[in-house]
Structures are given as C-alpha cells and as structure tokens.
Amino acid sequence: DAVNQMKKAVGDAAAQRVKSGMVVGLGTGSTTVMAIKAIGERLASGDLKDIKGVPTSFQAIVLSRELGIPLVSLDEVEKIDIAIDGADEVDPQKNLIKGGGAAHTQEKLVDSLAEEFIVVVDSGKIVDKLGSTFLLPVEVMPMAITPVTRALTALGGQPELRMGVKKAGPVVTDQGNLVIDVKFNDIPNPAELEMKINNIPGVLENGLFVGVADIVLIGDVIDGQPSVR
C-alpha cells in the first residue's frame, strides 16, 4: 500500500547514502527495516563492502544477522559515520518524538553519537507541533512506575503504562524496563521538557530527540509514484 511504498522509497534512499567501510547505526521500526534490508541487498550485490552495524534493538540485531550485516559494539568503534532511524513525529525544527517501538533509549545513544543522523519517515509523520499526534514514550525502571507516574502528571502530562499486544502485561524494553506513554496537550519547549523528564529519578530515557537529527528523508507517493524529499 501507499505507506509501505513510501517507507521503502525512503529506506532505499537512506541506504544509498552508506559508503563502503562505514560504521552504520542501525535504528528500529518498520521504516528503518526497509533501509537495513536495502543495505543487506547492497552488501549481497557487492555494491557495498566492509561495513559494520551498531544495532539499537533486538529487532536490529536479528535482522542484521539474517542479512549478514556484521555487528559491532560501541567499545569497538572510533565513531559512527551514519545512523539511520525512524521517528513517530518530526517537527519543522527536525525535533522528533521517537519510541513507538520502545527502543528509544539505545536509539538516542547511537543516533546522537553518529556524525550524521538520517531520519527516515513517511509523510504522515510530519507535524507542526510535537505531541499533536503521538504520546511521548518514557522508559522507566519497574520499581519507579508509581512515583514517576505522579511526577509526569505534575509536569502536566497524562501518563499511561504501555501494555503488550502479544505479551500479557506491560511491554518490557530491551533493557528490562517498562514504558509509560504520556499525553501532553502542548510542548512549548521540547528541550526543557526532555531534560525535566530525564531528571525524574527512575526515568531512563524519553522519546523527545531535540537537536539530534541532521537529515530528514520524507517518503511520499505523488501521482501514484513513490518519491523522497
């Protein structure tokens, strides 16, 4: 369908920017899956050689293994040349809300370390204001759920514990923590809110990515043809 066409178009475009010999941050989510698959195809065809991936989730690890993309840890690399990752919202200042896949803790680490962080989104993710279409994910230590819920409410949010779909009970992150999704009616200062939330004891990371994205590739379908801007 059109959204998948957009995701593939933007994933392919991002994969084309990877050069042989690079260390590539491998993000999480269905759009980034398209980019990682395209990287795998370029490796298989010989068009791309000698790259190393730094994964941001079990999803990225499993897919990279299937595709034969060699993985390295942050202890083994001097730098990350490019990170490719998705987003749930992108505002006009290229600030993001991420965490739809509950992977935003490792993602923010890898994406912010990269020399160039490329965001891959379909056009449906573009918003005027962060928080207008997506709840803000917050990764929280299990023992801290109740006090953090109170603190997020005090910040003006409406928090709710993220429940699993094919897993009974709450979603558990790759770090073994839980996720609270928070509705904020307005986020006038994303940088300030990002810091305030991360300063709540028991919070590991939240999905506001302020001043991290370098390039945003937007997939569209125009006159039935996928395009990227």
Ligand code: DER
């Ligand atoms: O969890 C994440 O941050 C993902 O990147 C998510 O925000 C985007 O996932 P999607 O490409 O499947 O919409």
